[in-house]
Amino acid sequence: PLTLPEVEKYLPTETGDPPLGNAIVWAWCTKTNKVVSNEMLRQAQHDKNGLVIPTERSDEESHNGVYPLELNTMPGWAGSSQYFNRYMDPQNDAEIFSQEAINYWQQVDLYIGGSEHATGHLLYSRFWQKFMFDKGLVPVDEFAKKLINQGMILGTSAFVYRVEGENKFLSKGLTEGQKVQPIHADVALVNASDELDIEAFKNWRPEFKDAEFVTENDGTFKVKRDVEKMSKSKYNVVNPDEICEQYGADSLRLYEMFLGPLEQYKPWNTAGITGVHSFLKKLWKLYVDDNGLKVNDAEPNKENLKTLHKTIKKVEEDIENFSFNTSVSTFMIAVNELTAQKCTSKQILQPLLVLISPYAPHIAEELWEALGHDQSISTASFPVYDESHLVESSKEYPISFNGKTRFTMELSLDLSKEDIEKAVLANDKTQAQLQGRTPKKVIVVPGKIVNIVG
Structure with missing residues (x-):
């Protein structure tokens, strides 16, 4: 490979050539097999009409053995379409991968990408893989064993309605029969009851500072809600940092999974996060009360073991099937049952923590340390399901x-x-x-x- 030269401007040239058209050292000498100055290129002779004057010299003689180099570099997606194969032999300095390494690893086990990713990356990576397979360089024609297209988190936009041709806004309930223009409002200015903070809206959009806002009979100004792609231009983006600050990262993680199946598009509703936040509080109370840690070495009863092992079975199946939303429901059921059973047995509550740790790692890590462990919960073995505890006698x-x-x-x-x-x-x-x-x-x-x- 050649080292690209430094150029003063990374913009196309005036003649429309790529940025390498600005390079002054970008020619190839066939005698020395090196990159040389463009000044060594022998210029063709032109007549007064600008046409090249043919000569009887050979191509080699006419160019003096020096030729211009290609100005178009390999497109970025070429490299990004092969990075997964490079991972199989990353320390190899001689080639992208050895045949020994590629034949050992062969494929990526799981590829997860959004639907937009399918046309922006997956299309090209599959093309390259099939090309390399036809050339006998890779052992399989598909680079991944399994593909999952995860759905997108959608935003809930807010709209205010302005009367056409007037600097006047109507509350949602007053728009029927009126010619109005919908305008996006920042969702941060709307409360859980879909009521707009009018003064905040005026400060946000100074051009409407003197606008008239016609409210409902109760004095509130209602907005219309609509589910759209989450985008800054639609002012419906929810800042995850603010969610973490108010509810914690575990609440955010659990709620995202609880919204629905991995492959589906799911509308975000901040009000709904309170449910999983309450669940995490209940989980904490299962281990800790006002007097501190209440977990002990008591022997578990039949109901305790039944709850634990049906949870292990369900969560294990859900992880294999990427059904994370139903796992969260299973955890809620388990915590409710164990709370009702007044379970304090370490034999039950310790493996339950390991189960929930991939979903809510922070609270699980805290409780794991409280149980006396000095190693991270991420190093603990996954609990083993015992079907005998689910056999009804x-x-x-x-x-x-x-x-x-x-x-x-x-x-x-x-x-x-x-x-x-x-x-x-x-x-x-x-x-x-x-x-x-x-x-x-x-x-x-x-x-x-x-x-x-x-």
């Missing part, structure tokens, strides 16, 4: 009389139909319902219901 049967449930009974799932019927009929609550009558029929569906007829 008993069932809470609804006991019905003529189709109406009167009470429930917990019975072993190992009981036969006959044993279930005997146990139900012998129960004092059943005798109280029958009041000495003999039932006409007892319907037993093992693992489901018991219905006494008559």
Whole structure:
């Protein structure tokens, strides 16, 4: 490869050549195989009409062995279309990668990019990969095993309505039948009830400082909301630094995942973040109370183990399927159940922290240290799912009389139909319902219901 020369201006030349057209040392000498000054180029002779005068000299003689170099460099996307293969042999000084390295690593396991990325990068990278495959330089014609196009976070824009031809604005509820022009308003000037801060809007847009604002009967000025691509030009950008300052980075991370499936476009609503923020507070209270850390070495009960292992199973499946939104829901359910169970067992709460740490790393790290660990939670082994804790040994049967449930009974799932019927009929609550009558029929569906007829 050649080292590009320094040029005074990185702009196209007056004749439309690329920036290298400004270089004064950018010619190639075939005798020395070196870059030389442009002054060594032998200029062709022209007639008075500007046409080149043909000579009988050979091409070599006419150029004196010196030729102009190409002014167009390789486009940027050429390099960016091969960087993933370079990663497979980054210390190789002789070539982009060795055949040994590329045959070992072969492909990228997962490629994640937005839909805009597909035409700006993926299209070219696939072209280059297929070209190199045809040349026998790479072992596969697709550089990635799996592709995911993540959706975009959309913004919720705010619009105010100005009467056409007037310096007058109408609140949202007063625009019907009026000729109005929608104008974007900065979402920072609108509260959760879609009410505009009129004075702040006037200060933001000085050209409307003297405008008239016609409000609703209650004195508020309502804006219209609409979901659009988040953009500075639409004044609907939410600054993540401000969200982190108010709610914390973990709340932001969890809420982004909770909004919906990874591949979908999702509208942002700052008001919705309070839900996951409250969840993180509840998670903290599961470990810490007013007296400090309440986690202990108590043995977990059957319900504790059931909650933990169904959470492990679901989160493991969700991570494999990139269903992060349902993982967040699973964590919420687990924390609610363990709180109701008054669980303080370290055997349950410690692996739960490891599960949640990729989603909310900061709070997980804090609690992990509080549990006595001096290594980061990121080094901890992922909990192992044990299906035996989800095997039900008993069932809470609804006991019905003529189709109406009167009470429930917990019975072993190992009981036969006959044993279930005997146990139900012998129960004092059943005798109280029958009041000495003999039932006409007892319907037993093992693992489901018991219905006494008559």
